[in-house]
Amino acid sequence: MDLSIHDLVKRFGKLTALDHVSLEVAQGSFVCFLGPSGCGKTTLLRVIAGLEEADGGSIRLGDSDLSAIPARNRNFGVVFQSYSLFPNMTAARNVGYGLECRRWDRPRMQNRIKEMLDLVHLADQAEKLPSQMSGGQQQRIALARALAPDPSALLLDEPLSALDAKVREELRIEIRAVQKRLGITTIMVTHDQEEALAMADLIVVMSKGRIEQIGTPQQLYREPATAFVADFIGRMNVLPLDPGAAAGSYSFGGTALEVATTVNGSKGPSAPAALGIRPEAVALHEAGASGENILAANVRSVSFLGNITRIELAPENRPEIAIVAELHGTAAVPETGARLAVSLPADALRVLS
Ligand SMILES: Nc1ncnc2c1ncn2[C@@H]1O[C@H](COP(=O)(O)OP(=O)(O)OP(=O)(O)O)[C@@H](O)[C@H]1O
Ligand SMILES: [Mg+2]
Structure with a gap:
């Protein structure tokens, strides 16, 4: 189902964090929100996730209006920058957390956990605690946890920015491969233009709460519409x-x-x-x-x-x-x-x- 965002406005007091933002995210595509610090990327992602309420505008997934649906019922998988794993649970229990909440029965849950750990190549780490894993491994577990309940879309907020350069590049390729294999609609926030160019089908360049330009990586590089986009991309x-x-x-x-x-x-x-x-x-x-x-x-x-x-x-x-x-x-x-x-x-x- 396509995600359709229309005329979103979000204010924090006097600050307009989202200023009439509209965009379409096609089913199965990988979209990056790209822009400098403070331009509203996280706010837009949080409004889509239902973690923040908009002051105006609408969000639709296929035929259904999401505005009235609380975050936990939107069925989106979310991964944040900081490893938000539960520190006292093993990797496997972290991955199964969303399934436990949804009261999956035990055998089905065990199967799914195994499937997800295989997907991120960490089957051998199932019994480790987060503190016993590297940053890159923790983010892969966070990804597996987000994907386990078979969400209708994946929302990632700078999931790679805390990792060192080499791990970041490996995980770029891995995340993109997982996304393609599952065909899951994915939105990723980043301020790293190289990351956006390397991973996205479509990049949404934002500045000061507004969308500057939307296009494929090639379009934005070859045909930037504004000096801001030209300077930000390459x-x-x-x-x-x-x-x-x-x-x-x-x-x-x-x-x-x-x-x-x-x-x-x-x-x-x-x-x-x-x-x-x-x-x-x-x-x-x-x-x-x-x-x-x-x-x-x-x-x-x-x-x-x-x-x-x-x-x-x-x-x-x-x-x-x-x-x-x-x-x-x-x-x-x-x-x-x-x-x-x-x-x-x-x-x-x-x-x-
Ligand atoms: N809960 C809040 N209360 C008040 N102001 C907020 C709140 N959340 C965000 N803002 C403000 O809204 C603007 C957009 O913030 P946002 O976090 O969306 O930026 P961002 O593009 O994700 O930046 P970064 O790349 O630094 O993460 C900023 O000016 C920020 O200070
Ligand atoms: Mg942010």
Whole structure:
């Protein structure tokens, strides 16, 4: 069943934590809420879970309106950042907790616990207490516990953020594999863009209680609609537009720039404010080169980073706006202080609002 969120508003006193949020989560999909600290991700997840009451708007699961249904009857599996296992219960009893509450009979419960422990590859840890397990193991038990009662959706709030980098990457793959295998609708909150890009079918980028953009990882990377999204997902050079240009034409630092594509093939935002270009799309030529979308610039710094070299450039007409270029592998690397021609290919420029 699809989850349908319409016009949600949540206030804490004077603060509007959710400001008219609407979105659709398709059955079986993996959706990430992504955004900086305080943007409302956890609040949105808690309202969906029924742990927080909205001040307006509606949430529907298939045909049923969830507003009047208390959290325990919504049948969602929830996993939080901190390992919320019961410290005095073994892994197996933790996994079975929701089943005991639902009064499953003993043999059925034992089968299900075993099935869930196998699913997260921890069958050999069944009799351990949480304090005897690593953080990654505890989060896998928390996942197994959330999945045991066969919930209609899984809600995860930064489940990996307390783990070290290597375990985090392993668990990303494992969670995604479990989610696909069960086909369970999953919403995961994260502030880690790489995690969202790696795991999600659909990413909901949030800022200040509002949705900035919803799209697949590829869409958000290739076609960010706003400077905020462009900057939050990957690296993007943001070039403020010169004021006073005619509609549909763009200029930066006095140089007219051609733009081949616009957001989602439409005319682009009605109030364009900047052009964006990814560092890997910026091309460098010898000073004096001529052609479309070429600016003169000086090399401010050169950082060798192994697989890439990052070059920071100061455009001659707008030296305060840095343009970053990334060169791969064996490309010729300029010297700091060199004067160059920087080309901003028309098909790589994005119009940002
Ligand atoms: N119970 C509460 N009472 C008052 N204000 C709250 C409450 N819960 C959240 N807030 C406020 O609502 C805003 C959104 O909080 P929320 O926890 O949803 O952010 P978040 O995006 O999950 O951030 P983080 O990445 O830091 O977890 C914040 O400004 C926060 O201070
Ligand atoms: Mg949070």
